[in-house]
Amino acid sequence: MAVKDSKTEQLIKETAQQVFLKEGRMLATTQDIADAAGVNRTLLHYYFRSRDQLFDTVFVEALTELRSRIHDVIGSQLAFVPKIEALVQAFLEVLVQHPFLETFITLQINQQPERYEELFVQLPGGKERLKTFLKEIEREMELGTIPQMKPIQYFINLFALLAYPHIARPLLQKMFDLSDTAYKKILQERKTVVLALLLHQYKTKDQ
Amino acid sequence: MAVKDSKTEQLIKETAQQVFLKEGRMLATTQDIADAAGVNRTLLHYYFRSRDQLFDTVFVEALTELRSRIHDVIGSQLAFVPKIEALVQAFLEVLVQHPFLETFITLQINQQPERYEELFVQLPGGKERLKTFLKEIEREMELGTIPQMKPIQYFINLFALLAYPHIARPLLQKMFDLSDTAYKKILQERKTVVLALLLHQYKTKDQ
DNA sequence: CTTTTGTTTAACAATTTTGTCAAACAAAAA
């Protein structure tokens, strides 16, 4: 009998999540997903009406999580260094779950700007929080904690260093003949590497 | 009359380049491209046989350019610092032309690994050049020119800092309300920002 | 001028993918 958010519905959503955001198969058809979930294709329509809506549901859910986690940290009362640390932590946690999320954000926001603008960019008070954060970065540069550059460049560096190894994972694994285990290790080390670079704490051997 | 690589063929290819790699519309149909080029859709098939082949032609062409430019620099006899500078320069030049190339590489290499492995990863002597380059990075860390970390992490930093602002352009522009002009300026400044960070030349205000 | 060669077009066919529907089914409620 009926159960709100039935097992099947949940299964389909999780499978779609796997296929889209973990495997990066953005062209997967409804049949592909149904097969992967081991259910009849019609059920995708029964629960999600259309392929588009299923995609959207999965994508928006992941997007919302990422966004809210980032904004929570950015808007928090933490001091600068722990805030950067928390930001790195939060970002990495979401990306480990959905390695292709960043790639999809990139493609989607370019193809349906109006649809996703509200979802990703315009959250209540978002712009203000962001500006405040840039101010904090600027102040930290004044204090000499971090190297001087335009705050937005610092912001870009932060996300670049975190997101890219996930975006380019298949490429890098091939280039350097790295097993899944080996690459995961690199991703784990990444946290310290990125923090050291961002917080200007790196030591060179001599000088 | 017949001209080898006719005007139309060229036009179609350039339009496909524009649509796929500049606008990132990887789902564009043959009709979309024909419309954008202002030609009859049948001509795509006449010149390129299938949609797949057109996509492949455009993608592989860009891929090959990027690959050869990077490997030329990596394999060159330049000293470390000028080599990094040349690498940054080469990479940025290609990315300005094809902002979505990296994103597509990511998706494609994941979906048709065998097809693209030879093309991107396995070029003659590629693996050796790469290893030599990692050794050079390591030696430079010994010398104290750059901060110490696993060479591959340095390599990832390099490409992350360069590629990400192009990949995430639409998102960042929205987030910070930046005009095309403003963003281009940021991309231009990027060269110095990245080099300073990679070569550890950044100055903090006080300390 | 007419032939040849290559280009462009519209009409059509094939395929792939999505979406709908009515009937079969299962389990709880009446």
Add this chain to the structure above:
DNA sequence: TTTTTGTTTGACAAAATTGTTAAACAAAAG
């Protein structure tokens, strides 16, 4: 048990997209 409600299925319809063909066309070569 019968009814009701929600689930699952297969068959079918619709749409979107790709690919083919034959005929019209244009320009140079003979």
